[in-house]
Amino acid sequence: xxxxxxxxxxxxxxxxxxxxxxxxxxxxxxxxxxxxxxxxxxxxxxxxxxxxxxxxxxxxxxxxxxxxxxxxxxxxxxxxxxxxxxxxxxxxxxxxxxxxxxxxxxxxxxxxxxxxxxxxxxxxxxxxxxxxxxxxxxxxxxxxxxxxxxxxxxxxxxxxxxxxxxxxxxxxxxxxxxxxxxxxxxxxxxxxxxxxxxxxxxxxxxxxxxxxxxxxxxxxxxxxxxxxxxxxxxxxxxxxxxxxxxxxxxxxxxxxxxxxxxxxxxxxxxxxxxxxxxxxxxxxxxxxxxxxxxxxxxxxxxxxxxxxxxxxxxxxxxxxxxxxxxxxxxxxxxxxxxxxxxxxxxxxxxxxxxxxxxxxxxxxxxxxxxxxxxx
Amino acid sequence: xxxxxxxxxxxxxxxxxxxxxxxxxxxxxxxxxxxxxxxxxxxxxxxxxxxxxxxxxxxxxxxxxxxxxxxxxxxxxxxxxxxxxxxxxxxxxxxxxxxxxxxxxxxxxxxxxxxxxxxxxxxxxxxxxxxxxxxxxxxxxxxxxxxxxxxxxxxxxxxxxxxxxxxxxxxxxxxxxxxxxxxxxxxxxxxxxxxxxxxxxxxxxxxxxxxxxxxxxxxxxxxxxxxxxxxxxxxxxxxxxxxxxxxxxxxxxxxxxxxxxxxxxxxxxxxxxxxxxxxxxxxxxxxxxxxxxxx
Numbered sequence: 230x231x232x233x234x235x236x237x238x239x240x241x242x243x244x245x246x247x248x249x250x251x252x253x254x255x256x257x258x259x260x261x262x263x264x265x266x267x268x269x270x271x272x273x274x275x276x277x278x279x280x281x282x283x284x285x286x287x288x289x290x291x292x293x294x295x296x297x298x299x300x301x302x303x304x305x306x307x308x309x310x311x312x313x314x315x316x317x318x319x320x321x322x323x324x325x326x327x328x329x330x331x332x333x334x335x336x337x338x339x340x341x342x343x344x345x346x347x348x349x350x351x352x353x354x355x356x357x358x359x360x361x362x363x364x365x366x367x368x369x370x371x372x373x374x375x376x377x378x379x380x381x382x383x384x385x386x387x388x389x390x391x392x393x394x395x396x397x398x399x400x401x402x403x404x405x406x407x408x409x410x411x412x413x414x415x416x417x418x419x420x421x422x423x424x425x426x427x428x429x430x431x432x433x434x435x436x437x438x439x440x441x442x443x444x445x446x447x448x449x450x451x452x453x454x455x456x457x458x459x460x461x462x463x464x465x466x467x468x469x470x471x472x473x474x475x476x477x478x479x480x481x482x483x484x485x486x487x488x489x490x491x492x493x494x495x496x497x498x499x500x501x502x503x504x505x506x507x508x509x510x511x512x513x514x515x516x517x518x519x520x521x522x523x524x525x526x527x528x529x530x531x532x533x534x535x536x537x538x539x540x541x542x543x544x545x546x547x548x549x550x551x552x553x554x555x556x557x558x559x560x561x562x563x564x565x566x567x568x569x570x571x572x573x574x575x576x577x578x579x580x581x582x583x584x585x586x587x588x589x590x591x592x593x594x595x596x597x598x599x600x601x602x603x604x
Numbered sequence: 605x606x607x608x609x610x611x612x613x614x615x616x617x618x619x620x621x622x623x624x625x626x627x628x629x630x631x632x633x634x635x636x637x638x639x640x641x642x643x644x645x646x647x648x649x650x651x652x653x654x655x656x657x658x659x660x661x662x663x664x665x666x667x668x669x670x671x672x673x674x675x676x677x678x679x680x681x682x683x684x685x686x687x688x689x690x691x692x693x694x695x696x697x698x699x700x701x702x703x704x705x706x707x708x709x710x711x712x713x714x715x716x717x718x719x720x721x722x723x724x725x726x727x728x729x730x731x732x733x734x735x736x737x738x739x740x741x742x743x744x745x746x747x748x749x750x751x752x753x754x755x756x757x758x759x760x761x762x763x764x765x766x767x768x769x770x771x772x773x774x775x776x777x778x779x780x781x782x783x784x785x786x787x788x789x790x791x792x793x794x795x796x797x798x799x800x801x802x803x804x805x806x807x808x809x810x811x812x813x814x815x816x817x818x819x820x821x822x823x824x825x826x827x828x829x830x831x832x833x834x835x836x837x838x839x840x841x842x843x844x845x846x847x848x849x850x851x852x853x854x855x856x857x858x859x860x861x862x863x864x865x866x867x868x869x870x871x872x873x874x875x876x877x878x879x880x881x882x883x884x885x886x887x888x889x890x891x892x893x894x895x896x897x898x899x
Contacts, residue, residue, distance in 0.1 A: 264791050265791065268637070268794065271637050272794075275608075275633060275636050275637070276629065276633075277605055277606040277609075280605055283605055283606065283625070283629065286625060287633060289626075289795075290626070290629060290794050290796055291633065291794060292795075293642070293793065294795065295644070295795070296797050299797075406684075407684075520780070520781045521784040522783075522784070524782070524783065550838075
């Protein structure tokens with residue numbers, strides 16, 4: 230079982246190696262803090278460093294990696310702990326590669342890496358959407374910026390609407406003896422009024438599932454801005470991006486603002502503006518996050534045009550599972566803004582039976598309509 | 605492998621827990637680094653059992669805090685025995701006692717109800733094993749509170765003062781992942797994710813927990829369950845279910861699996877109506893062919 234673990238001799242070498250490894254994990258989007266590094270270092274002093282499998286186990290335990298981070302961990306471990314240094318790892322190169330940019334080609338907004346032609350990030354197997362010229366995709370850069378401010382206000386309104394619904398119960402609930410005693414002090418030890426406790430209403434949770442495929446390009450910025458705005462005012466919002474893969478982007482959202490977030494997102498989400506595999510991505514979401522993120526207080530907002538050449542049976546299965554667990558599912562589709570639109574894409578048809586509200590999201594007015602639903 | 609980890613693994617096995625290297629490593633590290641161990645995994649993979657075995661292994665007391673929605677600090681830490689205090693006050697009204705003395709009396713240790721967390725840190729005989737079970741069921745606020753207790757291992761009771769841990773207990777937290785555990789708490793712990801056991805391990809567990817089962821049946825059962833788990837189920841059967849099923853089959857004196865018996869006892873394995881319906885006749889037949897095929 231023992232084989233060379235690839236460590237340079239001496240504690241210093243190990244610590245340096247560990248720091249590099251942790252850095253690579255972070256760059257790949259796994260959250261590893263300084264305390265985790267300390268723990269990992271402490272753990273390494275306790276295990277057999279020549280046993281690679283044991284180092285692997287110990288690091289996974291000490292870094293506290295959740296199940297969904299194992300894949301990345303295993304991959305990076307391969308590269309870092311067998312002696313092969315891997316500065317060429319793409320995860321490390323992402324940052325300096327330079328930001329992707331939004332480009333305006335006179336007709337619509339594109340997200341493209343600077344060294345890439347805007348058109349190269351075309352649809353891989355999402356069919357070319359016929360219905361592109363929607364209000365959102367006719368926005369200019371400055372209009373987009375103004376729109377983002379509006380969205381932030383809208384989201385704030387959404388958040389406050391919800392909190393007003395919390396009604397504190399005064400005279401119901403179980404007797405709170407501890408507080409009753411304290412109150413009795415005011416009246417020389419007589420219990421004039423019993424203090425009571427009851428459970429407050431639970432907060433609504435939001436999960437936003439975001440289609441970033443090529444056919445959604447024109448809408449991505451505005452709709453993401455909306456999701457981000459939600460995230461800023463509400464504690465319990467999780468945001469996922471999907472195209473051919475599912476990526477949890479909640480934490481990629483920079484507090485600094487939407488442009489920075491978009492840069493990080495385009496670096497962190499593979500295949501941005503690529504094709505779509507809605508069914509596969511939703512199935513993955515169900516498998517990985519159904520347990521932790523979806524409960525009876527969760528509203529799922531799925532933003533997609535449903536243009537999918539993947540497996541619509543799989544999509545229906547995933548939607549059924551989500552429906553069974555979530556409070557409601559809202560599907561926002563940028564296409565219904567066009568009067569000619571009928572929900573006829575195979576993916577859309579498969580998903581519709583499980584959707585509580587199917588709404589257009591092609592302009593601000595339609596997003597405001599959403600407010601009534603979520604409030 | 606490190607000798608100490610190997611001996612941890614052996615010790616756990618002596619206490620009736622077949623531990624993979626990952627589990628033994630986690631337990632060993634938690635013990636050595638004096639850090640709580642957060643164990644996650646699907647229901648029925650034996651998370652709680654780790655704490656129980658640990659207590660048996662160290663011949664110490666297992667203090668269990670079962671979490672549930674609405675669990676608060678009072679229930680987890682301590683509570684004054686208000687009823688008893690009130691009675692004492694009533695009695696005291698007839699005696700003419702000095703108020704200070706009386707106060708000292710009713711806020712004494714004997715009027716204090718120890719809840720699990722307090723109990724775990726005040727055990728005098730040696731470190732206890734503190735099991736905080738299903739932490740994901742408690743509210744997020746409780747997590748923050750727990751964080752404080754787990755970092756300082758001291759509890760302040762205004763009327764009594766600060767109580768410091770006699771011995772730092774060995775803490776095991778389990779979670780079914782019905783919600784995500786906060787980062788702060790996760791950071792404070794070591795983390796272990798337990799998966800469903802593989803064939804060899806499950807077979808060994810089966811033999812150690814159900815001694816009466818014959819080798820052939822045990823192998824068939826294990827293969828059947830392993831295959832069943834690979835299917836698309838809402839609730840995949842855990843080891844606990846396998847053991848229940850085996851016990852049921854032993855009670856029914858079945859020496860081999862047949863379709864009829866499987867159907868009659870499927871409820872031991874699958875606890876979801878949808879899953880039971882999905883595992884219809886053909887599927888059972890298919891699973892059986894696989895399970896009983898010569899290896």
